[in-house]
Amino acid sequence: MTDILRRLGAATAVTLLAAGAAFSHGDVAPQPMNTDTLPDLEDPEEWRTENPYREMGDEVMAEAIRIGASGYNQNCARCHGLESISGGLAPDLRFLEAEEYGDEWYVERFISGYTQNGITKMPAFGELLGQKAAWAIRSYIETRPDDAQIEEFSPELMEIRDQLASWAADGTGDSTAAQAKLVEIGEQIETLSGAPVADSVALRAAAILAADPNNFSKAEETLTVGLSAAQ
């Protein structure tokens, strides 16, 4: 009897140890992502080695970035940094080349995570989140702007923001020139991955004004939030 108890006790201890190893180092369970609005991939079980959304046009890419941003913030940011700007805990993912070479490496880590001497340094995400989530997060990461360039343009961006704020307060204004200026700045801000377009606050604010030239307050808010995140 006592033997059985002891053995049960030992088995429990072993299970707890194993669980402890699996959940050490801030290993929180992956947070599910809703990827329904993204196009399905053929053979979803077969992992691609290159981001499939990159070739599907601007609209799909924009949706992938939107979904990837929240997936990234919930699953990756605590180690790899907000906005994918690493604080040194884990590698800075913005530098992974936005082509097959970088993608292969990315997806390998995403699927398997990383374990060193039995300690999980990065949890495996592949099975739990799946392929659409993987490439949505990849799309977000590869389009992060170079934060040094955002800083360089921040005086000009703040000027535009203040202008938008005063139009919002007055309830009237002409944002045509401001929108053009935002596009001009946005086109000069690069990615660190080599992806052709950076998803910067400048282009985000320009897109808001393109959709509604009188939406001064939303464009202003986007610039304010983006500029404070970049500091």
Ligand code: HEC
């Ligand atoms: C618990 C912390 C942690 C979390 C959460 C985490 N990672 Fe990591 N990740 C690491 C560490 C540590 C490394 C470095 C491993 C190594 O030495 O190769 C790493 C490496 C990587 C690499 C290889 C980078 C390179 O330059 O070699 C990629 C890609 C990656 N992670 C993607 C992700 C993605 C995407 C997520 C979210 C879905 C994520 N990671 C979540 C800790 C984490």
